[in-house]
Amino acid sequence: MEFPIAEKGFRFGDLTVTVRAQWHRWPDSEPPGGTTEIAVTLMRDGIDARIVKTAPFRRTDLPLRCLPHETPRYAEAEAKHAVNVFLRWLGLALTDDMWGLFMELDDAYRFRPIEDLRELTVLDFLSGLRDVGRIVELLFVAFTHLLCAIHAWSLQNCAEVDATAMRIRLGEWLLAFAEERDKRFADFTPKEVNADA
Amino acid sequence: MRVKEPKIIRMGKLTLIVEGVWQTTWKDGAERGEETRVRAIVKWAGEKAWSVSCVMDDGVLSPYAGSKLAKEYGSAMADRHARQFLRWLGLCFKDDASALFNSLDSAYLFNPEYRQRPGAVDTCWRLARVGVIASTLAIVFNQLRAAVCESFIFEAANYKRYAPLGIFAIVGECLRNFANAGGKEIDLAAAFVELAEKRLKEVSVDGVPNR
Secondary structure (H helix, E strand, O other), X not given: OOOOEEEEEEEEOOEEEEEEEEEEEOOOOOOOOEEEEEEEEEEEOOOOOEEEEEEEEEEOOHHHOOOHHHHHHHHHHHHHHHHHXXXXXXXXXXXXXXXXXXXXXXXXXXXXXXXXXXXOOHHHHHHHHHHHHHHHHHHHHHHHHHHHHHHHHHHHOOOOOOHHHHHHHHHHHHHHHHHOOOOOEEXXXXXXXXXXX | OEEEEEEEEEEOOEEEEEEEEEEEEEEOOEEEEEEEEEEEEEEEOOOOOEEEEEEEEEEEOOHHHHOOOHHHHHHHHHHHHHHHHHHHHHHHHOOOHHHHHHHHHHHHOOOOOOOOOOOHHHXXXXXXXXXXXXXXXXXXXXXXXXXXXXXXXXXXXHHHHHHHHOHHHHXXXXXXXXXXXXXXXXXXXXXXXXXXXXXXXXXXXXXXXXX
16 A cells, blocks of 8 residues: 655756655554655756655654555555754755754764663674665765755845855755744755855 | 775674775765775674674775875775774674774764864764664674674573573673784684683682683
8 A cells, every 4th residue: 555645846947846745654564664765856947857865764663653545645644744853954964064064964864882771682783783874875865965055046136145155055045944843845945145144 | 996894703604804994985086085994704604794884984085095005005904994893893792882982983074062163064974974874783683693693692501501691791802802803714612612611710810710
């Protein structure tokens, strides 16, 4: 059975980024469970080819902890959560809040051994680090394309803007966009170029 | 140019080849960069061999790589990374997640803690790379651990004799010693028995009764 897909997209300059997530149930698995998968699609205006990268977000049985007919609704909620969390992490990366991002990734994937507090076995540590590496690769690809889009936009508009300031502003917009549960698309391309941008 | 430095580990039915591979990378018809990867070839007796690999290091071409010293340089790089991988495998057997975390962080600087203004591109890239290395380490560790569990070490009499010493910790130490010595081939089972017997003697010299 296919469960609902959650999707959010945004645009900056000539780049459109779409983040999709879907929860998949493992077939014939005991105990029952599933994986939430994230896919990021990067599209540039005027170029037919698109970049699609996917990674597992997390393994969870949350959509199954309810009455059977409610599973699709819970699966959709799980997918929406994955999309918003990913956008939030992208926002943190763009605002250069690396410590914040690292801590949130550590909360999600538990890969940092902490003495007397979180004693991990080596296999737990390695699998956590592997999972974080997969999701961060998506972040890295989206992040670098956004950086290119910011520079391309500055050049096309002959704007005297500080690319770093624009990147941080875009990060803040993304953090706010991640909080807006019902909004599915946003265009972050600045409409006016001003000296403060 | 491509240079390989294989390290062969035999344990019971398993032959594990950890191979450092250094190679130059080409772009626009010229050698422009270099890459070192570690490839682990897993061969169980009577079964088809398979492998996993990960990139350990890459970048622009070093001046050495363009000179007549290229082969020696490539060989040193491949050997260095293969040994590093074996040391990490040793830490896996010691189940020392903290030491492994610190060692991986020293090599790839992925933890932004204590670093001044770590860049997002840099940190994300490093985390992505170390994730692939962690995945490769986990696969190789599981295979070698399965081989140890299937070997004579886990036969009842031997298990009773060696278990108090920490069997996997001793295997980890053997791997570390092998990596540090820079050898080409090791019979891990023999190295284990040698080190474990040495440890047992040390225990009896200290006056603690030998089991």
